[in-house]
Amino acid sequence: MTSTQRSGEREYVLAHRDELHADLDAWLRIPGISAQPDRHADVRRSAEWFAEAARRTGFPTVELLDDGPWLPAVYAEWRSDDPDAPVVLVYGHHDVQPVDPLELWHTDPFDPTVDGDVLRARGASDDKGQLLFHLLGVRAHLAATGRTSPKVTLRFIIEGEEESGSPHFEELLASHADKLACDVCVVTDTGMIAPDVPSAVTGMRGLVAATVTLHGPDLDLHSGQFGGAVPNPATEIGRLVAALHDDEGRVQVPGFYDDVVELTDTERALFAKVPGGDEAFLRVAQSRATHGEAGFSTLERLGARPTAEVNGIGGGYQGDGHKTIVPSDAFAKVSFRLVADQDPARVAAGFERFVAEHTADGIEARVAWEGAGVRPCLVPLDTPAYGALTDAISAAFDGAEVLPTREGGSGPEAALQQALGAPLVFLGVGLPDDQIHAPNEKVSLPMLHKGAEAAALLWSGLAATGRDALRG
Amino acid sequence: MTSTQRSGEREYVLAHRDELHADLDAWLRIPGISAQPDRHADVRRSAEWFAEAARRTGFPTVELLDDGPWLPAVYAEWRSDDPDAPVVLVYGHHDVQPVDPLELWHTDPFDPTVDGDVLRARGASDDKGQLLFHLLGVRAHLAATGRTSPKVTLRFIIEGEEESGSPHFEELLASHADKLACDVCVVTDTGMIAPDVPSAVTGMRGLVAATVTLHGPDLDLHSGQFGGAVPNPATEIGRLVAALHDDEGRVQVPGFYDDVVELTDTERALFAKVPGGDEAFLRVAQSRATHGEAGFSTLERLGARPTAEVNGIGGGYQGDGHKTIVPSDAFAKVSFRLVADQDPARVAAGFERFVAEHTADGIEARVAWEGAGVRPCLVPLDTPAYGALTDAISAAFDGAEVLPTREGGSGPEAALQQALGAPLVFLGVGLPDDQIHAPNEKVSLPMLHKGAEAAALLWSGLAATGRDALRG
Numbered sequence: 001m002t003s004t005q006r007s008g009e010r011e012y013v014l015a016h017r018d019e020l021h022a023d024l025d026a027w028l029r030i031p032g033i034s035a036q037p038d039r040h041a042d043v044r045r046s047a048e049w050f051a052e053a054a055r056r057t058g059f060p061t062v063e064l065l066d067d068g069p070w071l072p073a074v075y076a077e078w079r080s081d082d083p084d085a086p087v088v089l090v091y092g093h094h095d096v097q098p099v100d101p102l103e104l105w106h107t108d109p110f111d112p113t114v115d116g117d118v119l120r121a122r123g124a125s126d127d128k129g130q131l132l133f134h135l136l137g138v139r140a141h142l143a144a145t146g147r148t149s150p151k152v153t154l155r156f157i158i159e160g161e162e163e164s165g166s167p168h169f170e171e172l173l174a175s176h177a178d179k180l181a182c183d184v185c186v187v188t189d190t191g192m193i194a195p196d197v198p199s200a201v202t203g204m205r206g207l208v209a210a211t212v213t214l215h216g217p218d219l220d221l222h223s224g225q226f227g228g229a230v231p232n233p234a235t236e237i238g239r240l241v242a243a244l245h246d247d248e249g250r251v252q253v254p255g256f257y258d259d260v261v262e263l264t265d266t267e268r269a270l271f272a273k274v275p276g277g278d279e280a281f282l283r284v285a286q287s288r289a290t291h292g293e294a295g296f297s298t299l300e301r302l303g304a305r306p307t308a309e310v311n312g313i314g315g316g317y318q319g320d321g322h323k324t325i326v327p328s329d330a331f332a333k334v335s336f337r338l339v340a341d342q343d344p345a346r347v348a349a350g351f352e353r354f355v356a357e358h359t360a361d362g363i364e365a366r367v368a369w370e371g372a373g374v375r376p377c378l379v380p381l382d383t384p385a386y387g388a389l390t391d392a393i394s395a396a397f398d399g400a401e402v403l404p405t406r407e408g409g410s411g412p413e414a415a416l417q418q419a420l421g422a423p424l425v426f427l428g429v430g431l432p433d434d435q436i437h438a439p440n441e442k443v444s445l446p447m448l449h450k451g452a453e454a455a456a457l458l459w460s461g462l463a464a465t466g467r468d469a470l471r472g
Numbered sequence: 473m474t475s476t477q478r479s480g481e482r483e484y485v486l487a488h489r490d491e492l493h494a495d496l497d498a499w500l501r502i503p504g505i506s507a508q509p510d511r512h513a514d515v516r517r518s519a520e521w522f523a524e525a526a527r528r529t530g531f532p533t534v535e536l537l538d539d540g541p542w543l544p545a546v547y548a549e550w551r552s553d554d555p556d557a558p559v560v561l562v563y564g565h566h567d568v569q570p571v572d573p574l575e576l577w578h579t580d581p582f583d584p585t586v587d588g589d590v591l592r593a594r595g596a597s598d599d600k601g602q603l604l605f606h607l608l609g610v611r612a613h614l615a616a617t618g619r620t621s622p623k624v625t626l627r628f629i630i631e632g633e634e635e636s637g638s639p640h641f642e643e644l645l646a647s648h649a650d651k652l653a654c655d656v657c658v659v660t661d662t663g664m665i666a667p668d669v670p671s672a673v674t675g676m677r678g679l680v681a682a683t684v685t686l687h688g689p690d691l692d693l694h695s696g697q698f699g700g701a702v703p704n705p706a707t708e709i710g711r712l713v714a715a716l717h718d719d720e721g722r723v724q725v726p727g728f729y730d731d732v733v734e735l736t737d738t739e740r741a742l743f744a745k746v747p748g749g750d751e752a753f754l755r756v757a758q759s760r761a762t763h764g765e766a767g768f769s770t771l772e773r774l775g776a777r778p779t780a781e782v783n784g785i786g787g788g789y790q791g792d793g794h795k796t797i798v799p800s801d802a803f804a805k806v807s808f809r810l811v812a813d814q815d816p817a818r819v820a821a822g823f824e825r826f827v828a829e830h831t832a833d834g835i836e837a838r839v840a841w842e843g844a845g846v847r848p849c850l851v852p853l854d855t856p857a858y859g860a861l862t863d864a865i866s867a868a869f870d871g872a873e874v875l876p877t878r879e880g881g882s883g884p885e886a887a888l889q890q891a892l893g894a895p896l897v898f899l900g901v902g903l904p905d906d907q908i909h910a911p912n913e914k915v916s917l918p919m920l921h922k923g924a925e926a927a928a929l930l931w932s933g934l935a936a937t938g939r940d941a942l943r944g
Contacts, residue, residue, distance in 0.1 A: 104691070205696060207696070207796070209794045209796065211794070216759060216760075217757050217758050217759040218758035218759075219576070219758055219907075219910055219911070220910060221757060221759075221910070222880075222881065222908060222909040222910065223779075223781045223783060223807055223809070224677060224679070224809055224879070224880045224881030224882055225774070225879075225880050225881055225904070225908075225909075226757050226759075226774070226880070227774075227779050227781040227807075227809055227880065228764045228765065228773045228774060228777060228778075228779030228781065228809065228880070229753070229757075229762055229763065229764045229770045229773045229774050229880075230754075230757050230759040230761075230762060230763055230764075231759065231761060231763040232763075232781060232782055234713070234782035234783070234784065234785045234804075235713055235714075235716070235717070235781070235782045237710065237713075237785065238709065238710040238711070238712070238713025238714045238716075238782065238785060238804070239710070239713070239714040240710070241706070241707055241709075241710025241711070241714070242707075242710045242711040242713070242714030242715070243714070244707070244710075245707070281701070282702075285689050285693060285698050285701075285702050286689050286690035286691055287688060287689040287690075287693075287698075287702040287703065287834055288688075288833075288834040288835075288836070289702075289703060289832075289833040289834025289835075290701055290702060290834070291701065291702055291703040291704075291832065291833065291834060292700045292701045292702075293700065298701045301700045301701045302697070302698070302699075302700060302701050305700060306700075307695075307699050307700030309695045309699040309700065309704060309707070309796075309798060310704055310706035310707045310710065310787075310788065310799075311695060311706070311788050311789050311794060311795060311796055311797050311798075311799070312706065312787065312788035312789035312790055312795070312799065313706045313709065313710060313785055313786065313787050313788060313802060314785065314786045314787070314790050315784065315785050315786075316782065316783050316784035316785060316805070317783050317784035317805055318784055318786050321842060322681045322683070322783060322805055322807065322842045323783060323784070323805075324679070324681065324781075324783055324807050324909075325783050325784075325909075326781060326783075327782075327783070327784065330785060332706075332710070333788065333789055333794055333795075335695055335699075335794065335796050337695065337696060337699055337700065360761075360763065361760075361761040361763065362759055362760040362761025362762070362763060363760075363761075364760070370793060370794045407696070407697075408694075408696045408697050408698070408699065408700070408701075409694065409696030409697055410696055410796075432697070435691075436694060436697075437694040437697075437796075437797070438691055438692060438693070438694065439691070
C-alpha cells in the first residue's frame, strides 16, 4: 500500500463526509426497533432505506430479503471485474434497540442531533453509523484506486433482527447460502478501545439466557401467621442468585469452565498493553468499583472470561411502603456470556442441574430458556485476513499499532462463521462510551471517517492477500 | 360458675345468633380499608356503624374518637352498678385489609356470602366478626345473670388504623388515657388452634420492616459490554438476602437473638400438646414443606421465635423475555417478627450494621424503615386474668383444656400494655384457615357463637376474681 493510495482514500472520505452525515440524519429518523412488533413496519422502512442507499452508492445488485419469517434484511453485491478477486461478505444490522426509559434521553432518540464531533440518536453507533461508513468507504476505494468496480467482490448482508437475538438468522443464511458464499467475512458491529487506540475485535462472547421461577406456597401468606415456618421464594431466589458466584467471583454452575479456552501468556501481554485502565472504564460504566472473577483484569473479564449476570429479579410486594407477606412466587432472569469453546446447550444443562441442586424443600423451580443461545467466536491472531485488517486500520490511524481485543457482547457471528465456513474479521469503530443499548446513544463522527478509510484500504489489502491465502 | 349460668349464656347466644349474622352482613358491606386513602370515608362509615350497634346493644356511653390525626375510632362504656367491680377494656379494630389481588376472590369481598357454617367477606374474621360476638356476649351476660348492667365495667376501644400499622394508636391512647384506665385489657383480634381445640394467645410478635435499596452503576449497562466487570445490584441484593439466614435458618443480623426470652421446658411441653401438627399447617399454608429455624417445631417457629422475612424483592428487567442488562438498582423489602424482649430499635440498628457489612465495593446501600416498629408482648401464664379467661373459654368448649399459644402476627398490644399499665389477655376465635389478609377471608359462625358465650362468662369470672387480684 503506497502513501499516495492512503492519502487518496482519506481525502475522498473527508471531502465527502457531509454526505455521510446527511445519510445518517435521514436513516436514524426511522425507529426500526425489531423487539417491538408495532415498530416492524419501521424495520421494513429501515431496510428499504438502506437498500436505496446501496443502489445510490453504485451497488449493481440490491435485494430486500423478506422471503422468510425474519424481518426484512438487505443483500447487496458489487462484483469485482477481476474474476480471481476474493469474495468478501460484510455483515451488519439495520435494526435498533428499544429506547426505554425514554425519560433519561436528553434529546429525542429519533431526531439526530450533532454536537461537535458527536452525533446522538438511537442506532448512531449500533449499527447504522457503521454501515454508512462502508458505503462511503466503497466510493473512496473506487475513487482512490481509479476503478469502476472494487478490487474484491463485495457482498453485504444486513440483518433486521440482531437486536432481538437474530432468531431467524441461521435460517436466513441457509436460505440464501448461494448469495453469501465468501472467502472472508468482515463483521461491522463492534468498537475500538479509544479514539487514539485503534484495535480490532478478535472474539465475541456467546450468550444463553433463562428465567428461573420459584414457586412456594400456592398463595401469598401473612408473614406473621406463616413467616419463619414455610419456605419463602423471595428469600430462596436470593439464595439461588447468591450461590451463582463464589467469593472469588467464579461461576458455580457445574462444568461451567470445562470448555473455556484459557488466555495464553502472549494474549495476556497484549491485553496488558491496552491503555486507559480501570479508571476510564469506571467513568464510562458510571460505576464506583470494578468487580468480577479474581485473577483477571477488567479487559480480560469483559472479553476473555465467561460470566453469569442477573438481568432482573422480582417477587412479592413491589409498591411503596410494606406488605407483610410471604410471597408465593419469585423469579430471576439470568444470562450467561460465553467464551470459546463453551457450548450454550452444555451451559444450559449445567444451570438446570445447578438450580435443581439449590432448590429448597417445598419450592418448585422452573427454568425457561430464551431460545437456544448464541455461540462464542474467536479469531486466531495468525488469520491472514486479520493481518490485512490491522494493516488497513493502522494506515487509517497514521501507523498506530492495532491492538487485538475481545468484545464482551454477543452477536450472530458464530452462526455466520459456521454457515460460511470462512474466516471472520471485525472492522468496527464504536467507542466504549457510545451508550449503545442505553439512553443517549451516540457515535463519534471522526471514528466513522476512519472506518470509511480503513474499509477502503481493506478491500485493496484483501485483494493483495489473495483468495488462497485468505481461505488458509 | 354454675352449670345453670353456663347454659343461660349459651342458650341466649344460640337463640339470638341470627341477629349477630344480620349485623355481620350489614357491617361487612362497608369497605373500610385504612391503607387506602380513597377508602377513608368508608373507614368513618364503619366506625359510625359500630357506634350505632353499640348504642343499640345498650351501651350508655358511645363516642366516635376523631379528635386527632387517626382515622375514626369508637369508644363505648357500660359501667357496672357495682362500684368495686373491675374495669375491663376490650380492644379490637374495625378497619380491614386491602383486597388485592381481587381476581383471586371467588366472591365479592364486600358482599358477604354464607355457605353452611362459614361466612366469607373481607374483615369477617379480622376483626369485625370478633367485635360483633362481643356485642352479643354482653347481652347474653345480662340475660343469663338477670342484670341490667354488666358485672364488670366494660370499656371498648375500637381502632380504625390497625391494618395500617396503628400509626397513631399511642397518641390516641395518650389523648384519651382517662377513658381507658382499666384493671385488665381483653384483646380480641386473635385465633384458636382448631374448632375443637380451644386455646388462648399468650404472646404476639413485634414487627419492624425496612426497604433496602442497592445502587450500583448510575445507569443500566449492557451486560455484554460491562457484565462481569462491575458490581451488579440484582446479584448483590440476592447475596444480601441469602446472608440473612445461615443454613440452619438462624437470622444473621448481629445481636438479633440477644434479648430473646427463650422458651422454658414447660412452655415447650404445652406447645407439644397442640394437635394437628405440620400436615394440617401445610394444608392451610398451601405449602409443600415446612422451613425455618433448626431445633424448633412449626408452632414454636411461628409464635416463640423471631424471624426475618423477605416480603418483596426487585430490580432490573421485569417483563417478558429478556433484556441483557446490568441493572442500576435493586431492592428488598425485609420485615422482622420479634419476640419478647426484643426491641425494634435495637434490631433496626443491627440490621443497618448487617447491611453495611454485606455491601459490596461499588454498591451504595440505603435502608428506609417503615416507622419505629411494633414491640412484642408476652402474657405470663400465672396472670390471674389469664386463669379467668381460660375458665370462660373452657366452659364455652364444654370443659375442654385451653392450650396457651403464641400468635405469629403483630399488633398494637405492646403499646396498649405499656399505656394502660394493666395485664392483657387475648380472647379471639379466628381459625388458622380464615385467610385473613388474603383473598377469600372467612369466619366460622359457630366459633363466633363460642366467642360470645366465652365473653359473657368472662365478665362474671373477672368480677369474681376481683380488682386487687387482677392488678396483681
